[in-house]
Amino acid sequence: MLILITNDDGFQSGGLLALRQALAQVSETVVVAPDRNWSAAGRYRKLFDPLRVWETQLADGSAARTCDGTPADCVALAMMGLLDPRPDIVVSGINHGANLGDDLLYSGTVAAAMEGVMYGVPGIAVSLFGQGEQGWDFRAAGEAIATLIQKLQNHSLPEGMLLNVNVPTGPPEAIAGLRITRLGRRIYHDELLVRHDPRGRPYYWIAGPEPEADLEEGTDVAAIAAGYVSITPIHLDLTSHSWMNTLRGWGLED
Numbered sequence: 221m222l223i224l225i226t227n228d229d230g231f232q233s234g235g236l237l238a239l240r241q242a243l244a245q246v247s248e249t250v251v252v253a254p255d256r257n258w259s260a261a262g263r264y265r266k267l268f269d270p271l272r273v274w275e276t277q278l279a280d281g282s283a284a285r286t287c288d289g290t291p292a293d294c295v296a297l298a299m300m301g302l303l304d305p306r307p308d309i310v311v312s313g314i315n316h317g318a319n320l321g322d323d324l325l326y327s328g329t330v331a332a333a334m335e336g337v338m339y340g341v342p343g344i345a346v347s348l349f350g351q352g353e354q355g356w357d358f359r360a361a362g363e364a365i366a367t368l369i370q371k372l373q374n375h376s377l378p379e380g381m382l383l384n385v386n387v388p389t390g391p392p393e394a395i396a397g398l399r400i401t402r403l404g405r406r407i408y409h410d411e412l413l414v415r416h417d418p419r420g421r422p423y424y425w426i427a428g429p430e431p432e433a434d435l436e437e438g439t440d441v442a443a444i445a446a447g448y449v450s451i452t453p454i455h456l457d458l459t460s461h462s463w464m465n466t467l468r469g470w471g472l473e474d
Contacts (some may be wrong), residue, residue, distance in 0.1 A: 221247045221373060223393045224307035224336070227315065228258045228328025231286040231421055234315035235348065235358055237278050242362030243311065244282075250303060251284035252276040253423035259317075263335070264290050271297060271325035277381025291332035299339040309372065310336030313346035314361045315367045318386050320349075320440045321404045324454065333382045337456055342372065343382035349444045350389045360395050361387035364449050380457060386440055386450045403452055 223243050227236045231253035234439040243249050252273070259262075271289045278284050285302075287294045295310055313330035333343030346365045348356060363389050377383070388395060409432070413425040435442045440450040 221308045221369070222305060223247050223249045223369065224295065224298050224303070224310045225249055225251045226253045226291055226298075226310065226312050226332045228254065228261060228291045228312070228332065229316055230254050230257045231276060231278070233316065234279075234356060235316055235361075237280060237310065238358035238362050239314045239346065239365065240278065240282060241280065242259055242358075242366045243369060246366050247373075250298075250307065251278065251282075252298050252302065253284065253286055254291055254294060255286045255288050258290050258328045259315075260367050261290050261331065262326050263292050263331040264328075265292050265296070266290060273297065273302065290344075291328040291432045295332050295335035295379050296339070299336070299341070307336075307341060309341055309369075311346065311365065311369070312344070313348075313365070313385075314358050314387075315345070315347035316351075316356055317347060318349035318444060319345060319347040319384060319443060320386055320450075321406045321434075323406065324384060324403065328434040329391045330382075330384060330454075333384075334456065337380060340379070342377045344368065344385060345382065346385040346387065349386050357391065360390055360392045360449070361385075363392045364395075364398070364407040368451070377453075378455075380455055382454050382456075384440070384450075384452045384454050386452075388444060388447055388449070394447070395449060397449070399443040399448045399450055400471045401443050401452045403436055403454075404436055404441030405434040406441060407434060408431045408432075417460050 315329040333345040336343035410428040443450040
């Protein structure tokens with residue numbers, strides 16, 4: 221299994237290095253990652269500019285490629301011919317910060333995994349929840365994703381499916397276990413801050429407190445809050461199938 225590793229924090233990210241080191245123990249890996257941070261970029265693609273790719277090295281000296289495009293661009297290039305052979309799976313992360321609930325709609329980490337699914341290969345997004353007193357500790361996340369990759373060598377994901385994995389920060393022995401979850405909710409209380417430049421023109425910051433967690437049982441948000449690794453299967457089909465007949469009842473097709 222050839223694993224394409226990417227992220228949205230940039231190729232110099234400690235999470236990317238930790239992910240490559242963990243997965244290199246169980247399979248063959250190749251890294252194509254953005255040259256800068258694209259957090260919250262979602263599935264943005266650079267369609268009106270050329271894309272450039274450079275050979276580089278990660279902090280441990282391992283070979284990698286970096287691209288001036290988005291996380292989704294990195295995966296698309298790899299799938300369209302930049303890499304030969306074509307990767308068998310895309311693993312994106314380890315993100316500095318969780319991607320829970322509605323965060324998936326913004327996440328560049330998840331977008332990279334989605335891009336792999338669009339090209340017919342499985343995708344996994346892995347994110348770290350919380351920064352410990354000693355900084356970001358990727359050990360548990362690396363171990364969890366390596367275990368998952370080993371499982372995928374004997375099992376397959378359905379077409380159009382990706383796995384969104386969130387892991388509490390810390391050593392593996394501190395993890396309570398693993399839970400299969402559905403998407404939950406984090407309630408944001410964003411605020412618009414207005415400032416003025418020296419010429420009196422306004423500019424804006426979007427700020428606010430940390431989001432409030434809705435700890436509904438069975439959700440990724442609740443699992444992470446309880447110290448568990450959360451694995452949520454995500455399907456690219458966003459259709460509300462249960463509502464189709466209700467909508468037909470409005471008579472719109474008559």
